[in-house]
Amino acid sequence: MITFDHVTKQFEDGTIAVDDVSFSVAKGKLVTLIGPSGCGKTTTMKMINKLISLSSGSITIDGTDISEQDPVELRRNIGYVIQRIGLLPHMTIEENVALVPKLKGWKKEDYQKEVDDLLDLVGLEPSTYKKRYPLELSGGQQQRIGVIRALAGKPPIILMDEPFSALDPISREQLQDELKLLQKNIQKTIVFVTHDMDEALKISDEVIVMKDGCVQQIATPDTLIHQPSNAFVRSFIGEDRVKQAIETTSKRQASSVMLPLTAEVLQESTPRLPDSSPLQEVAKMMLTSKANKIILMAADGEATGWIAKDQLLKELAGIDMEVI
Ligand SMILES: Nc1ncnc2c1ncn2[C@@H]1O[C@H](COP(=O)(O)OP(=O)(O)O)[C@@H](O)[C@H]1O
Ligand SMILES: [Mg+2]
Structure with a gap:
């Protein structure tokens, strides 16, 4: 369980990127942070793995305040997937995926098995792909590696910052489907950042809508679409989607x-x-x-x-x- 309690982040130049934000992400749930560019999604996410420090408030993980935790140790237990993927180009797929398990001191046979299992999990034949370099893979395949690299070493928490937004629409939908299926089996606690409402509605257990550093609404996709809490949320979801959802339900x-x-x-x-x-x-x-x-x-x-x-x-x- 991740808990934000009145968290604020003000950067040195005075920008208040996150303004008194409180929410919880229950164990095993996929929660999405959504909102327009610059609303504070990435800053919120990076405070969880201490890439950005808080100005006030607190973040706890399973009851322990992260301010008491060593950042390096913390990050080994939090997988991180970003839009630019961040695979190391001079390392093979196997080496990229095995990075964290190796740092954690896993035995060779254990991390090799982990790489094979994870490649299988996203439908990439281990014998074909593990010796390749990142640039020898398509964009969609690279992003799959980005996802499994975050899963390697079995961290209980995964942070994903717009992981699919640079992909073409077909690969994006495929990866969303795969993530949903994957999440059914692995039940990680996932915080997922997106600005794409369709994506959020499709994959989330809960959606947190942000604007100007503040939380506007926290709700399940179903509730969000039927009961937007204010005009901003309603317009961000889109009048058409709201109307269509009402129509579909009321015609059952x-x-x-x-x-x-x-x-x-x-x-x-x-x-x-x-x-x-x-x-x-x-x-x-x-x-x-x-x-x-x-x-x-x-x-x-x-x-x-x-x-x-x-x-x-x-x-x-x-x-x-x-x-x-
Ligand atoms: N290091 C920084 N210094 C000053 N302002 C920053 C810094 N990083 C981000 N910001 C500002 O904080 C706000 C939130 O940024 P960010 O969390 O990246 O938004 P999002 O991910 O929702 O697009 C924006 O106004 C951004 O310009
Ligand atoms: Mg961002």
């Missing part, structure tokens, strides 16, 4: 979320609707009839299930029922 068929009938529900005089109705219709009926339940029925009129108001609100993920 009632039958997809209905509960099994009970005798008790059937006895009440509850309004009825076809179970093929979109959730939008169910919400409208609840509002106009002031009922807090709707019974659903098949085409032949037989009751098939029901929806409660609380549950409907949950399904609509906070969309205001009045607006749909």
Whole structure:
């Protein structure tokens, strides 16, 4: 668990890059920092591995304040992936990936196995690729090596600063998919910086939206898109995405979320609707009839299930029922 507690960074020239930021990243979660260029994403991230010092506040990792930790030791336990990849050109892929495990004093057979396992993990045949030099790989392949180099030595935390933004759109999408799959298996604690909303919505457990050094909203992708906390977040997500998300959700068929009938529900005089109705219709009926339940029925009129108001609100993920 990484915890920021009222963290501020003011550079020597007076620039306040990060302004009273607090958030937590739970173990095994992928959290994205997103916001326009210059909003303080990189500065926030670099404070975690002490590449940048804090001006005030504190950062703890699993309860230990990082100010008490040796930076070199800390960085060996935090993988770091950057946009420019940062592979060493005069070293083979194997040497690049094995760097941290070697520094950690792993035995040769252990780090060699680690390199092979990691190459397999991103679909690069070890015997073909480990003796190559970085420039003998495509941009997408190099960035895969950048990712596995950060995983080498099994650090519990990975920091990724716009790792895919220099790639062509197809490679970018592939790497996002691979990262999602990888994260399912390895469950690292990942802090991921991006300015691409599609990327953030696709890969994150939680998204932290920043502007001018301040946090604007911290939410799951689903909540963010349905309940942007202010006009900035709404415009950053994009009016179209917000509208589309509301439309998709509110058009889902009632039958997809209905509960099994009970005798008790059937006895009440509850309004009825076809179970093929979109959730939008169910919400409208609840509002106009002031009922807090709707019974659903098949085409032949037989009751098939029901929806409660609380549950409907949950399904609509906070969309205001009045607006749909
Ligand atoms: N070393 C520095 N000295 C002074 N200002 C800096 C320094 N590094 C970054 N900044 C400023 O801090 C702000 C946040 O930068 P940064 O964290 O790199 O933003 P982002 O990664 O969101 O694009 C920007 O205004 C940037 O110009
Ligand atoms: Mg940056």
